Amino acid sequence: MSRNGPLGFYEFFAGGGMARLGLGDGWSCLYANDFDPLKAATYRANHADAADHFHEGDVWKIAPEALPGRADLAWASSPCQDFSLAGARKGLDGGRSSAFFGFWRLVEALNAQGRAPRTIVIENVVGLLTSHGGRDFEALCRALAGQGYRFGALEIDAAAFTPQSRPRVFVIAAREAEGAAASRCGFHSKGVLEAYERLPADLRAQWLWWDLPAPPARNTDLAALLEPDEAVSWRSEADTARLLDQMKPLHRARLAADRERTVGAVYRRTRKGVPQAEVRTDGLAGCLRTARGGSSRQSIVVAEGGEIRSRLLTAREGARLMGLPDSYVLPKGATAAFHVVGDGVAVPVVRWLAEHLLEPLLRAETTAAAAE
Structure with missing residues (x-):
């Protein structure tokens, strides 16, 4: 990657490609994956180049050799049902959320080959912070630290950007984070602070207080997005x-x-x-x-x-609440459409995170490396 060229990323559990839309034109998708046929079809319908990089199938069956190059970012919105505060709280042992480890074995393999992603974003429901009394979050942090990443978490509610109450946790990890900001911000919620305090000392030592500015006041409400x-x-x-x-x-x-x-x-x-x-x-x-x-x-x-x-x-109104443009191709039928958009990540949240944290971090590291 050059200082001015596109940033390369992998998108796991990609769904309809909403994280990709949020990252924007300054990013190039090197590889994307989802096992759900409906979501895969939606991804292909909305990304003309899907044939070049999209793989439909179980993440556990992906060989590390299938992932090209070294990505600047690996984005993983792994299945959240077992982390949900409304669910049975099976945590990382649950059948769906254990898909995370299918993704993680790829990171480990890439690291062994000297091409681990420079940054990782793991997006999930806020129940990730408290699942099994915080032990699941600790296990996640230990996995990151074990592969040479420093990490921190932000809780961002999509309501800051679009008229939908949708709080989510974003765990951001970086391998080259010595120059990263270390101040607390408004996205360090009570839940994030308590999760940090529950971590053992060795993991707290690897924690980064990512600094993300608050967005301008939202100027649309629900009524403005309705038909x-x-x-x-x-x-x-x-x-x-x-x-x-x-x-x-x-x-x-x-x-x-x-x-x-x-x-x-x-x-x-x-x-x-x-x-x-x-x-x-x-x-x-x-x-x-x-x-x-x-x-x-x-x-x-x-x-x-x-x-x-x-x-x-309506399904289109639901898509608008996720920050999707009206040009976004939805599956036919409301149930199918909500299956895609209801499992996605809000596009404006990804864009804000990319613009104000990921891109400055990665560009600064590239510039520093070029100067050495």
């Missing part, structure tokens, strides 16, 4: 009434029909065997998920002019 009222299908009055009946008084009061237009996002949950509808009217959608993650598709409610209407969130 026009006349372009979507609305539920019947009876179905909307049933939805409202599932709301507790506090939530129902947020939709007072005599106010100005109020737009809300609704989750339907079951608490102690009783179905409940929970609405938020703060301009944010709840976290997009897939049916496999155990959450139902979100609804939109609009209270205006003495009337309350409701409908399902």
